[in-house]
Amino acid sequence: MRPVIRGVCRFESLKDGVLTLEDVALMNEALDVQDENEHRYMTAKERERR
Numbered sequence: 001m002r003p004v005i006r007g008v009c010r011f012e013s014l015k016d017g018v019l020t021l022e023d024v025a026l027m028n029e030a031l032d033v034q035d036e037n038e039h040r041y042m043t044a045k046e047r048e049r050r
Contacts, residue, residue, distance in 0.1 A: 003027040 004011045008027050013019045 002031055006031060 003009045003024060004014065008031070009019060009023075014024070
């Protein structure tokens, strides 16, 4: 559901079979990378403030 919640795809695409399980896995991997990059950026930004 994370790709749907994040606006990467539509729920209907998951339900009607337009997207495969592999597609969902790729979207989740990309979101993991995005989350990790955001975390690293925020950590570095916080360290600069000190």
